[in-house]
Amino acid sequence: MWYNQTMKKETLKESGKYILDLSKIVIAMAVITPFVKDSHFEIAPLIIAGASSLVGLYLINKGAKDE
Secondary structure (H helix, E strand, O other): OHHHHHHHHHHHHHHHHHHHHHHHHHHHHHHHHHHHHOOOOOOHHHHHHHHHHHHHHHHHHHHHOOO
């Protein structure tokens, strides 16, 4: 029983880390792409990255509880 609960916590933490890393990539691409393509800066990718960062932080926090 404790093994299943430990795996669930670790899975939540790792999923949160993965989502947080993806949001970092989206932020980097949203900032770098306008300079390379000489186009205008868009805010939508930053909003999506911000929302996914919050989800990632929530999952990390939920997985780290009660340790």
